[in-house]
Amino acid sequence: MIKAGVIVFPGTNCDIDTKRACEFFGWETNFIWHDETSLDKYDVVFLPGGFSYGDYIRAGRLARFSPVVMALNDYVAKKRGFLIGICNGFQILCEAKLLPGILSVNDNTQFICEEADLLFEDKEITLPIAHGEGRFIVDEKTLSEIKAKKMNFLKYKNNPNGSIEDIAGLWDRENNIIGMMPHPERAIFAETGNTDGRVFFEMLSMSLRGEALASTWQSIKCGT
Amino acid sequence: MKKYKADIIVTLKKGVRDPQGTAVDMVLKRTGLAENAEVQVGKFFTLSVSGNNESDARNKLNKICEDVLSNPVLESYEVERFLEV
Numbered sequence: 001m002i003k004a005g006v007i008v009f010p011g012t013n014c015d016i017d018t019k020r021a022c023e024f025f026g027w028e029t030n031f032i033w034h035d036e037t038s039l040d041k042y043d044v045v046f047l048p049g050g051f052s053y054g055d056y057i058r059a060g061r062l063a064r065f066s067p068v069v070m071a072l073n074d075y076v077a078k079k080r081g082f083l084i085g086i087c088n089g090f091q092i093l094c095e096a097k098l099l100p101g102i103l104s105v106n107d108n109t110q111f112i113c114e115e116a117d118l119l120f121e122d123k124e125i126t127l128p129i130a131h132g133e134g135r136f137i138v139d140e141k142t143l144s145e146i147k148a149k150k151m152n153f154l155k156y157k158n159n160p161n162g163s164i165e166d167i168a169g170l171w172d173r174e175n176n177i178i179g180m181m182p183h184p185e186r187a188i189f190a191e192t193g194n195t196d197g198r199v200f201f202e203m204l205s206m207s208l209r210g211e212a213l214a215s216t217w218q219s220i221k222c223g224t
Numbered sequence: 225m226k227k228y229k230a231d232i233i234v235t236l237k238k239g240v241r242d243p244q245g246t247a248v249d250m251v252l253k254r255t256g257l258a259e260n261a262e263v264q265v266g267k268f269f270t271l272s273v274s275g276n277n278e279s280d281a282r283n284k285l286n287k288i289c290e291d292v293l294s295n296p297v298l299e300s301y302e303v304e305r306f307l308e309v
Contacts, residue, residue: 057267057292057293058295061292061295062292065292095295101297102295102297102298104236104240104298105243105244106243107241107243108243109243109244109247135243137240137297137298162241162243
C-alpha cells in the first residue's frame, strides 16, 4: 500500500483536505509534525497549503528552517519518493531551493480565490487557486533550464497573477519534486463540484506503482 | 562581546516588478499628491546583534539578512543604522 505523509506547520490549513484526498485513493496517510527528522517510511510527502509561520517575512521563508524541511533534503537526495508542495508548499520548496525561482506578490496585489483553467501537460483541467503570492519569477537562464528539462508541466490558460510563461507548477522529474499553486486536493469529491484534481493523484499513483506514464496517460479521465 | 542595534530595510531588486509600489503610485496620482513618485514597498526590521568587534557583528548581521530576512533571488537589503549599545 502507498504510504503518504502530510507535513503540518503552525499555520498550515490544507492538511486535512490533503489527507482526505490521499485516503480517497486508498493511501495510508499520516500527518507529520514539523519537528520530524526522518521521512524514510513515506512513499510520497506533501507540503500542503496554508500560511506556515504566518507567512512572516515572506511566504515559506521561515518554514524552510524547520527540522522537517532539513529532512526533506535527505529524502530527495536518497530519491526515496515523491515530494509534492501545494500552494504554500510550493513557496516553501522555492525558498528551500528544492525548486528553482521564487513566488512573489500577485500582479494585481490581491488575494486571488477562484477556479483556474489550466493546461496539465496537454490536458485541459480546472482547479481552485487561492493565493496572494503566486507570481512565479525566475531569471532568463534558469527559465531556459526549466524549459529544457520540461519542468513547466502546469500552466495557466488565463494567467491570473503575472507568472512568467504562465507557470502554475513545476516538476523536477530527476528528483521527483512537484510544486504547484493550484489545489488538486480541493477538487476530489463530487460534492465540491469539481473532480479534476483526481487526475493529479491518479498520475502519482501510477508513478508510485512504477507504471510507465506515457502508455497510461491517455487512459486517465479528467473529471467524472 | 559588544552589542549593536541595527535597522534593516528589505526591498525588491531593481527590475523586479513591485505591484504594491505601483498601487500606491496610482493612489498618489489619483489624489493629486504626487506624480511618478516611484514608490517602492519594502520591509523594515530592527534587531540586536552581538560580536567580538564591529566587523564580527556586521558579518553576523549580513548572514541574518541574506539567509532569513531577505531572499537574494528577488530582494536586496540595506543596513540603515548600526550602533553600539
